[in-house]
Amino acid sequence: MAYYVVKQMVDAHGRSRYFIVKTYSTDSRVLWATNVEMLPLPPSCYVLPLERLLDPDCVDREFELHTGTFLEEWEFKNLMERHIRKCHSNAEEKLEELKDFIYRAKEKYPIVVKTSPLNPNLDKLLPSHATVLELAKGAVHLYLHRGELVAHLTLLDLAVILPYDPNSVDPRAVRELDDTTAELLKEALQEPHPSLAPEHKTLLEKAKEVISYTIMLYEMLRNP
Secondary structure, eight states, X not given: OOEEEEEEEEOTTSOEEEEEEEESSOOHHHHHXXXXXXXXXXXXXXXXXXXXXXXXXXXXXHHHXXXXXXXEHHHHHHHHHHHHHHHOTTHHHHHHHHHHHHHSOOOOBSEEEEOSTTOTTXXXXXXXXXXXXXXXXGTEEEEEOSSEEEEEETTTTEEEEEESOGGGBOHHHHTTOOHHHHXXXXXXXXXXXXXXXXXXXXXXXXXXXXXXXHHHHHHHHHOO
């Protein structure tokens, strides 16, 4: 059974925003989290900025009364549908996106999280036993996990999580990157890479492809 929490949290860039959290248990960490990086990782939790579905200006007193608590699916669905219909001229499009989130929730890549001590997922994201490539003069540490890559931007205390399949990169999530993050990822691509074992060499080639695609998307969206 899925539960939903709508609450304000600080994102990886220090902005306080409303987020929707979909979870499959009433895990108290979801209610306590003040920063997005404090949440459990997918598939335990799926996180979406509220503005993807509802303009934050549409958050009224009634909506606020339902924030910061676990909502069952029907409660969340009814709340969102009422406010989307009330506030958006393109309501049908937003309602389709809502339905997609409820019934086909998946993480939107790239995921950007702070690598602060508040993050309970650091050992999983940046394990001490992993193969790490130090790129861009040490400003980017690239972790090649089997299922996804993690680019640790050491100067910014950020981790950028990407899939190896470019088709899984979401343009709306790419739009939330900033210039400094994109520039560091670009620098990491331009640096000569060391010799690796065949398995890691294959992952590195896939990593380069998806990072390059993500940067291209970012630059297209920034300069339409």
